[in-house]
Amino acid sequence: MPTLRTVLSIPVSLMLLLAPAASRDTSRDISPAAATDAVLPLLVSDGRAPAAALLALDTGAKGSRLRYSAAGRGIARADHFRAGSITKTLIATVVLQLAAEHRLSLSDTVERHLPGLLRGPGTDGRRITLRALLTHTSGLADFTQATRGAVPLTARQAVRIALTLPPARPGRYSYSSTNYVLLGLVVRQVTGHSYAFEAERRVIAPLGLTGTSFPGSDRSLPSPHGRAYAADGSDVTELDPRVAGAAGELVTTLADLDRFYAALLGGRLLPPRWLREMLDTRAAHGSYGMGLFPVKLPCGTTVWGHNGRISGSYVRSAATADGRRVLTFRVDTDAIADPHLEPALLAAEFCPRTW
Template identity: 80%
Template sequence: MPRPRSLLSLPLLLALLLAPATATATGHATGETDPVLPLLVTEGGAPAAALLARDGDRTRYTAAGRGVARADHFRAGSVTKTFVAAVVLQLADEHRLSLSDTVERYLPGLLRGPGTDGRHITLRALLTHTSGLADFTRATHGAVPLTPPQAVRIALTLPPTRPGRYSYSNTGYVLLGMVVRQVTGHSYAVEARRRIIAPLGLTGTSFPGARTSLPLPHGRAYAADGSDATALDPRVAGASGELVTTLDDLDRFYAALLGGRLLPPRRLREMLDTRTAHGSYGMGLFPAELPCGVRVWGHNGRITGSYVRTAATVDGRRVVTFRVDTTEISDPGLEPRLLAAEFCPRTR
């Protein structure tokens, strides 16, 4: 009697059961979704990955692995910097501060150390990572909850970099958070909620302060060694990386920012100007040149248990955000491949 074609061989059945699940916005498994995203699981070492693409009013959701959903809240790490930079630029447009002001004007006496003097460091230098300030996380490795003054004091014990040269430093954005409080009388979190989160209806976005738990719904988060890192004190990062958000909210935020809804044209041009950082960084945004010649703008965020990346066209019409539920992707080449697959017509 012929073997029924509906029966699968045991090896094939096991392969199907063990393969990472890939889902579209409808939640059904499909073999026609983004070809690169599952590689973040199979080759990148992430337990799960998810992506939300936005093109005008259309969205497309894709997931790979287990235990991740579109509505999940997650930690966004240094994506926080884009929010803080937008607040500072709004304050500059209101003439409540100037980007050429020094740190000393708002935080007198705070920056004094070997090779460091707040009387010669401007807010523009903080925004563009050209201040010469050491990154406090070189000492804490993002694992020690700190107050902002403590983070700055630790940075002052570390060798500074050369002022005027681009050198990524979380310390600069901690200082910008302190400046926002001095100028407005409110924390950067309060100002971001009032100026960005509430007007855009980002209902899944928050600054948790000292709250270690994530809002519901959420999946699990895993450190690089595989241990559970779902509970985390956000004060390990503060204004440089405490944000909690969702895929939908990040797409909506970057679409609004680059689309001109949060800043007037002059200030948005300043945000996108990379000359101070010699092409590496604007203000809370950085460019990426894709193999097809397309340039996208956005930011990434890495914090224990979470890695996220948002990239968008300069007009904000097309936005892609992807995330994994672990600290980093073991194969760094997968990120540019994924962005090329999303933004380059010949590779999509």
């Protein structure tokens, strides 16, 4: 879940790289490529990931350019991997497309589409809107608190587990995968098709994301792929995606994630009004929009995107507000030992310095 919204500190080893230009000789530039490539190996050495890789996309005036970098062994540019909660951005996109088509309203209650499903202590689906689900302000507990992301479930089983847990305060931002499991059910109720089918026809196929899929209950990854390791070093390459469902089932590639976020923020998937809704963080008090969250970097630039954590994989995509520059990085484990490395990597990519 998104917890690193500001940079509180940067490892000492990066200070020279990211130091303000005024304190350096300005005779040469440090490009984003050089800066980011200096940080990436630290995900292996200091973050203790077996391997790390990134793919940066720049669609500026000179045309589209891709830059790939990797550190460690057993990881490759074309690998398929599990993207965890990055799935939420696709689900939110589908829901907002349905809103743009007037097939649902964000002010609709969960009860309207899923009658009787949300009934529990302190929880009433008649008072929870789709907007609250999208922005994580519903107050619903996160079912993964009980399952630890290790138990395959149906969507309704996940909701029932969530209802046994203490709810958060409605109206306050509280990240919960239960919200997006419910949105997956709403998509099916409104369209008659699964969230996977709708995401495929509305997003994946139109953008040509040939490496992206919703595997359902398939435990294997498509080829090519590397290995995936839990934080204790055990091999978890085989995994039942139903541990996450609509909140984190997605399998994808670095190139596909870059292309998706560039298209989304570039206005190719949503009408302008609905893209503005997606980027509106007021409901979550600045913490989250709808399937996206902002990070303000030390240089003042704000990037938008999401992260994803599922057993054996951690992924982060971030893009400028216009979608012209996108960075996706991944490690082949679900934990990075040094939490400062992610914001440092984003700053290196999106805050180029001269010295």
